[in-house]
Amino acid sequence: MKHRLLTGLLMASSILGTAGIALAQDKTLTIESWRNDDLAIWQEKLIPAFEKANPGIKVVFSPTAPTEYNAALNAKLDAGSAGDLITCRPFTSIDIYNKGQIADLTSLAGMENFSDVAKSAWQTDDGKATFCVPMASVIHGFIYNKEAFEKLGIAVPATEAEFFAALDKIKADGNYIPMAMGTKDLWEAATMGYQNIGPNYWKGEEGRLALIKGEQKLTDPQWVAPFATLAKWKPYLGDGFEAQTYPDSQNLFTLGRAAIYPAGSWEISTFNTQAQFKMGAFPPPVQKAGDTCYISDHTDIGLGLNAKSPNADAAKTFLTWVASPEFATIYANALPGFFSLNSSPVKMDDPLAQEFVSWREKCKPTIRSTYQILSRGTPNLENETWVKSANVINGTETPEAAAAELQKGLDSWFKPAK
Amino acid sequence: MSQQSLEHSQDRRPTRWHIAVFLAPALLVYTAVMILPLFGTLQLSLFRNVDNAQVFAGFDNFRTLFGDPRWSDSFWNALGNNTWFFIIHMLVQNPIGILLAALLSSPKLRFSAFYRTAIFIPTILSFVIVGFAWKLILSPLWGVAPNLLDLVGLKSLFVPWLGKEEYALTALSLISVWQFVGIPMMLIYAAMLSIPDEVIEAAECDGVTGFSQFWKIKLPLILPAIGIISILTFVGNFNAFDLIYSAQGALAGPNYATDILGTFLYRTFFGFQLQIGDPNMGATIASMMFFIILAGVCLYLFLIQRRLRRYQF
Numbered sequence: 001m002k003h004r005l006l007t008g009l010l011m012a013s014s015i016l017g018t019a020g021i022a023l024a025q026d027k028t029l030t031i032e033s034w035r036n037d038d039l040a041i042w043q044e045k046l047i048p049a050f051e052k053a054n055p056g057i058k059v060v061f062s063p064t065a066p067t068e069y070n071a072a073l074n075a076k077l078d079a080g081s082a083g084d085l086i087t088c089r090p091f092t093s094i095d096i097y098n099k100g101q102i103a104d105l106t107s108l109a110g111m112e113n114f115s116d117v118a119k120s121a122w123q124t125d126d127g128k129a130t131f132c133v134p135m136a137s138v139i140h141g142f143i144y145n146k147e148a149f150e151k152l153g154i155a156v157p158a159t160e161a162e163f164f165a166a167l168d169k170i171k172a173d174g175n176y177i178p179m180a181m182g183t184k185d186l187w188e189a190a191t192m193g194y195q196n197i198g199p200n201y202w203k204g205e206e207g208r209l210a211l212i213k214g215e216q217k218l219t220d221p222q223w224v225a226p227f228a229t230l231a232k233w234k235p236y237l238g239d240g241f242e243a244q245t246y247p248d249s250q251n252l253f254t255l256g257r258a259a260i261y262p263a264g265s266w267e268i269s270t271f272n273t274q275a276q277f278k279m280g281a282f283p284p285p286v287q288k289a290g291d292t293c294y295i296s297d298h299t300d301i302g303l304g305l306n307a308k309s310p311n312a313d314a315a316k317t318f319l320t321w322v323a324s325p326e327f328a329t330i331y332a333n334a335l336p337g338f339f340s341l342n343s344s345p346v347k348m349d350d351p352l353a354q355e356f357v358s359w360r361e362k363c364k365p366t367i368r369s370t371y372q373i374l375s376r377g378t379p380n381l382e383n384e385t386w387v388k389s390a391n392v393i394n395g396t397e398t399p400e401a402a403a404a405e406l407q408k409g410l411d412s413w414f415k416p417a418k
Numbered sequence: 419m420s421q422q423s424l425e426h427s428q429d430r431r432p433t434r435w436h437i438a439v440f441l442a443p444a445l446l447v448y449t450a451v452m453i454l455p456l457f458g459t460l461q462l463s464l465f466r467n468v469d470n471a472q473v474f475a476g477f478d479n480f481r482t483l484f485g486d487p488r489w490s491d492s493f494w495n496a497l498g499n500n501t502w503f504f505i506i507h508m509l510v511q512n513p514i515g516i517l518l519a520a521l522l523s524s525p526k527l528r529f530s531a532f533y534r535t536a537i538f539i540p541t542i543l544s545f546v547i548v549g550f551a552w553k554l555i556l557s558p559l560w561g562v563a564p565n566l567l568d569l570v571g572l573k574s575l576f577v578p579w580l581g582k583e584e585y586a587l588t589a590l591s592l593i594s595v596w597q598f599v600g601i602p603m604m605l606i607y608a609a610m611l612s613i614p615d616e617v618i619e620a621a622e623c624d625g626v627t628g629f630s631q632f633w634k635i636k637l638p639l640i641l642p643a644i645g646i647i648s649i650l651t652f653v654g655n656f657n658a659f660d661l662i663y664s665a666q667g668a669l670a671g672p673n674y675a676t677d678i679l680g681t682f683l684y685r686t687f688f689g690f691q692l693q694i695g696d697p698n699m700g701a702t703i704a705s706m707m708f709f710i711i712l713a714g715v716c717l718y719l720f721l722i723q724r725r726l727r728r729y730q731f
Contacts, residue, residue: 067668071688071695092692099470184581186671187691240558242581242672248559371692379488380693383669391673396583412488 027314028058030083032076034069035301037270041334049330050321057314077101077306084309085318088132088302090121091371097124097131102304106130108316110323118341121299121367132302133323136331136338139265139356139365140196140296146278148176148259156282160229163285167236170259178236180258181393182244189230189389190382192262195368197284198226199294204366212373214416218407219400227392227399234393242394250274265356266300268337272350281355283363297365299341377413384409456708462701472698479702493703495674496682497710499587503678504655506591507598512647514595515602516640520632522603523610534607538600549664552593556580580665583675590676594661598654602647609643610636642726649718656711659684679707 031042042061050059062083064072070089076082077096086093086102096102105111106129111119114134122132149156149166152173157163170178183189202208202222210216216223238244238252253261254274261267263281271279286293303322305315321327328340329347336353340346348354370382384406391397397405466475483489518537522530540548556563556579564576579589613636621627621635659680662670668690670677685693687700 067691070691074689074695089692092694095694182581184671185667186669238559240564240576240578240581243556243558243578244581245553245557248557252559375692376694378693378696380691382692383690386691387669387671387673390671394581394583394672396673409488 026056026058027311028060029085029311029315029318030060030062031085031087031303032069032073032083033061033063033087034066034089035087036063036065038335039063045330045334046327049326050318053321054317057317059318080308082306082308084306084311084315086132086304086306088122088304090299090302090367091373092375093122093132093302093304094124095376097129097304101307102131103307103309103312104129104131105133105305105319108133108319108323110320113323113325113342113344115341115343118299118343121372122302122304125373132304133319134299134341135301135303135322136335137341138298138300138338139359140192140298141263141265141281141283141356141359142196143253143261143263143267143271143279143281143352145176145253145256145259145275146280148256148277149280151175152259156280157285158282159289160285160287164232167260171236176259177238177252177257179233179260179262180249180252181233181237181262182241182246182249183390183393184243184248185246186386186390188246188249188262189393190386191368192264193230193233193393194226194385194389195296195298195370196262196264197229198223198369199296199366200284200286200291201225202369203292204294204364208366208369208372211369212416218403218410224399224403227389227402230389231392231395231399234395237393265337265339265353266335268350268352268356269335272336272352279352281352283359293359293363295359295363295365296368297339297360298367298371301338374410374414379409379412381406381410459701459704459708462698463705466698467696475698479698480706483699483702483706489699492674492677492682493706496677496679499676500656500658500678502587503591503594503658504652506588507595507651507655508648510592511595511599512602512644512651515599515647516606516644518599518603519606519610520636522607534604537603540597541600543597545660546664548593548597549661553580553665556589581672583672586666586672587676590662590665593665594658597661601650605643605647606640609640613639638727639729642728645718645722645726649715652714652718653711656707656714679703679710683707 039061047059047061051057060083069087070092073082073086074096077086077099082101086096088102093102097104110133111130116127118134118137119130120127122134123130144156148154148170152169154166154169155162157166167178170176181188181192199207202211202216207216207222211218211223218224234241238258244252249258249261250267250270252258254271256275256277283293283295303319305312305319309315323342325342325344325346328342328344332338332340332346332348332353333350336348336350337356339353339357348357368382370385375382388397388402388406392399392402463479464475464477465472466478467473483493518533521527522534527533555561558564558576558578564573567573567576577585579585617635617639618631621631626634656679658678662676662678662681663684666676666681668681668685670681670685683700683703684690686703687695687697689695
């Protein structure tokens with residue numbers, strides 16, 4: 001008993017003692033992220049702006065490679081060595097919230113700046129608790145080489161027929177590879193391909209929610225048709241596209257060797273610095289002229305608080321700042337292509353980013369179909385879609401067979417709530 | 419006399435503590451970093467995560483792995499690919515290693531130290547470098563492979579090997595062979611150097627020279643070394659992971675054509691992209707890898723090692 005008291009006293013004094021030291025010193029917050037491309041922007045723009053306004057708090061941005069982020073983060077959270085602030089993937093962060101590893105931020109000051117749709121990717125299914133501050137969304141579309149289009153006299157395609165006519169024309173000319181995309185990294189085919197053109201077929205939110213409710217199946221025509229269109233892309237891709245990686249595709253386009261790049265808006269900032277020619281963008285072409293257009297405006301990044309963070313108060317100060325219009329303005333302009341989810345409108349200077357964001361007015365936005373709920377089980381629908389989209393473009397699997405396999409995998413664990 | 423001294427020594431033989439003392443550090447370290455984790459893995463494979471709590475599940479995980487059509491398809495696909503990976507190494511790496519060793523040990527060869535070093539260097543390179551370098555060499559856009567083929571007018575033979583289901587695994591196996599051919603070469607080279615000159619001279623006196631000398635004299639003498647190399651290749655190949663991961667990523671594309679047990683284990687254990695990791699199923703796969711390697715090594719030890727004839731000089 002005496003022993004325990006003594007140990008307790010010693011431990012308490014050591015904790016209090018270090019706490020005292022910590023109070024006197026600057027608090028350091030570490031941000032876990034997969035956006036290693038953004039390191040410079042955090043270090044040069046965002047963090048100095050915050051530190052200037054909040055002396056006494058230091059912030060370190062510590063990114064991991066994108067495909068390894070989830071695995072590395074889960075391991076760190078389990079081991080208790082994760083940073084104070086956790087960058088949240090849309091929808092999957094619910095798992096670490098349920099495990100109690102990230103904190104409930106529903107009552108955080110600044111949360112009122114976001115709409116329910118913006119918060120949906122980081123809420124419990126009943127919408128009662130929000131656990132990440134929404135940071136940005138990305139929009140899918142096609143970026144094209146304006147000079148190539150002018151030289152060949154091609155108008156920006158609005159319908160699918162025009163789109164394929166343009167590709168044919170570029171191919172016949174032979175100076176440019178019509179489309180820069182490879183299937184080696186798999187996700188290009190799914191994210192820039194299937195999820196890019198798909199919403200026009202399954203009518204955005206309507207189809208996505210019907211899939212979750214079990215009213216539609218991936219074998220229905222509106223879900224198979226995007227695969228069939230993807231299969232038609234094959235002749236327009238570069239030689240050896242089967243072994244072309246994502247950086248290869250980016251370089252092909254920015255070096256001016258390809259005319260069209262199936263894109264996500266996150267490419268804008270890298271393309272702006274690398275490409276020597278003028279670029280334009282168009283939304284995924286609709287099937288018939290006059291059809292409603294749908295775009296993938298995907299809530300992509302949020303920021304959460306590690307429940308075990310020793311600096312929770314400082315971290316909350318930081319999160320409130322992230323929720324402010326000030327952060328939104330710096331972020332959206334430093335990273336054109338990551339569009340703020342903040343309700344207050346943000347003025348952006350980049351013309352390409354303005355073009356992307358203008359589609360929000362004329363088209364109906366949706367998010368990627370595989371993210372909410374449908375990727376909670378094994379096999380994981382998102383990862384399977386990567387493999388199947390690549391197969392379809394490679395021509396090793398028919399659109400119907402790929403869709404059937406996906407539905408079979410989904411049926412094996414997913415029971416829609418009716 | 420001998421009886422007496424034996425009893426004598428038994429009486430006085432002290433407990434030899436120093437053996438235990440000298441063995442202890444290695445034993446402790448090995449137990450802590452190898453044996454305990456191994457049993458930890460085996461134990462993990464018998465549990466399941468139910469509502470954030472580990473629940474004993476018996477052999478249910480193994481039943482899922484072999485009974486569920488999706489899991490078992492992935493497993494057999496990975497095992498099949500792994501076997502092909504191993505076959506390529508046995509058919510290409512080890513014969514080339516023996517050939518190189520035979521050439522190097524030829525007394526007429528000049529610069530043999532240079533060749534030896536040059537061929538061994540890839541072995542000490544990191545997987546990441548090897549994977550990245552070969553990805554670039556074979557790249558259809560900027561690689562030197564298509565240009566080199568073009569120079570000799572064989573551009574039509576170029577295929578984006580790493581992106582084709584039918585070639586990717588073989589291409590990666592050959593990259594791995596390129597990297598590791600130095601190891602069988604060195605081991606066999608050492609074995610060949612230890613063959614006494616008298617044996618070779620006697621063979622020469624009997625008129626056994628050149629290729630038949632290699633076939634009839636040297637090869638039987640280096641067979642034990644070849645046996646060891648085979649088992650090292652087996653263990654190495656069935657534990658392989660890094661090269662596939664660095665060249666093809668964790669999904670081991672295209673269409674899982676290059677998925678081997680190591681990448682399958684990684685994807686399951688740690689998860690990938692939106693897939694959450696499942697440590698229990700991962701441990702189940704790791705246990706199967708352990709059993710497969712154990713079975714292979716036992717088979718070798720009991721069936722082959724004991725039949726190898728050794729020569730003493």
